[in-house]
Amino acid sequence: MHRCWQxxxxxxxxxxxxxxxxxxTPVIALHGWLDNAASFTLLARRLPHIRLLALDMAGHGLSDHRPAGQPYYIWDxxxxxxxFVDELALERVLLLGHSMGAGVATLFAGAFPERVGRLFLVDGLTPLDCPAEQLPEQMAEALLKGARxxxxxxxxxxxxxxxxxARMNGRWPVSRKAASLLLERGLRQEADGWYWRSDLALTQPSVVRLCEQQIAAFLHRLTMPVLLVMAEQGIGxxxxxxxxxxxxxxxxxxxxGGHHLHLEQEAAEQIAGWIGERLAGAAPARPG
Structure with missing residues (x-):
C-alpha cells in the first residue's frame, strides 16, 4: 500500500x-523523463522496511506544470x-534516481554533498551535455523547434x-503491466478521451545544457557511496x-534488461536486493 500527498x-x-x-530510512526517488512516481512501485514493494518517497517532478504525474513559457531546465x-528535502525537515537524505532522475540526483548531490548520504542510480548518471562550442547551434535549433x-x-x-x-511501444518499450502502472498516474480522462497529464512543453528541446567540464565538476564532489546499475539494453x-x-x-x-529495468520483475528484485544490502544497519537520516 502507498499513500499520496502534496x-x-x-x-x-x-x-x-x-x-x-x-x-x-527515508529514500527520495526521482523518476525519468515523461514517467512519474509510480515507476518505483516494484522497488517499493520489495523494500517495505524503508520509507520510499517518490516525487512527481514538475510537469509530470499529478504535479503542477511550470508556468506557460517557462522552460523545463534540469537544474530547476x-x-x-x-x-522537498526541506519540506521533510531532513538534514541528510539518500537518493534513488532513474534516467533523468539519476541526472537530477547527481546534480543535487554534487551541489549539496553534505546533505546526501548515498546515491542509487538506475540506467543514468548525468544529464545530457552539450559541448561549449556547439551551444550557439544547439540554442538556435532548440528555439526554432520549440516555436513549432x-x-x-x-x-x-x-x-x-x-x-x-502506445506507451508499451514508445522510444523505451515497457511491459503491459509497467505501462499500466505508469499511466494510472500519467493519464487524465475527459469527455472526448484520454490525455497525457505530462506537460507538452517537456518535449521541447533544451535551449541550454551543461557542458562536459561542468558536469565533471559535480561528479568530483560525489564523495558518498554511489551504486550505479546500468541496463544491457538501456541508454548504453x-x-x-x-x-x-x-x-x-x-x-x-x-x-x-531495458532502460526501464526497475519495472521488470527480475531486475527489480535484484536492484531492491542490492539497495537493501547497502541500507542494512544504516542510520536513519537526521531531521534538520
Whole structure:
C-alpha cells in the first residue's frame, strides 16, 4: 500500500507517492523523463522496511506544470528536490534516481554533498551535455523547434488501453503491466478521451545544457557511496564510461534488461536486493 500527498513551492503543487515504514530510512526517488512516481512501485514493494518517497517532478504525474513559457531546465528540478528535502525537515537524505532522475540526483548531490548520504542510480548518471562550442547551434535549433512545438496540441486516446499500447511501444518499450502502472498516474480522462497529464512543453528541446567540464565538476564532489546499475539494453555504457573514474565511491553493476529495468520483475528484485544490502544497519537520516 502507498499513500499520496502534496506540498507547495512558490505556488506550485508537487505530488508524492510514499511507501513503506514511516520510521524507516527515508529514500527520495526521482523518476525519468515523461514517467512519474509510480515507476518505483516494484522497488517499493520489495523494500517495505524503508520509507520510499517518490516525487512527481514538475510537469509530470499529478504535479503542477511550470508556468506557460517557462522552460523545463534540469537544474530547476534540483531546486524542487531541495524544497522537498526541506519540506521533510531532513538534514541528510539518500537518493534513488532513474534516467533523468539519476541526472537530477547527481546534480543535487554534487551541489549539496553534505546533505546526501548515498546515491542509487538506475540506467543514468548525468544529464545530457552539450559541448561549449556547439551551444550557439544547439540554442538556435532548440528555439526554432520549440516555436513549432508550442503550436501543437494534445490528441486524446479513445481508451485507456489504446494509451497503454502506445506507451508499451514508445522510444523505451515497457511491459503491459509497467505501462499500466505508469499511466494510472500519467493519464487524465475527459469527455472526448484520454490525455497525457505530462506537460507538452517537456518535449521541447533544451535551449541550454551543461557542458562536459561542468558536469565533471559535480561528479568530483560525489564523495558518498554511489551504486550505479546500468541496463544491457538501456541508454548504453558509452554515455557514462568516461565519467566512471571521477567518483571514488562508485560501484557499477550491469543487468540484463531495458532502460526501464526497475519495472521488470527480475531486475527489480535484484536492484531492491542490492539497495537493501547497502541500507542494512544504516542510520536513519537526521531531521534538520
Amino acid at each position: 506540498f507547495e513551492i512558490h505556488g506550485r503543487r508537487l505530488a508524492v507517492m510514499e511507501w513503506g515504514d514511516p520510521n524507516g 528540478n534540483v531546486a524542487d528536490v531541495l524544497a 512545438l508550442s503550436r501543437r496540441s494534445l490528441r486524446p486516446y479513445a481508451s485507456f488501453e489504446q494509451a497503454v499500447e 555504457m558509452a554515455r557514462v564510461e568516461s565519467q566512471l573514474g571521477l567518483m571514488p565511491g562508485l560501484e557499477l553493476k550491469i543487468l540484463a
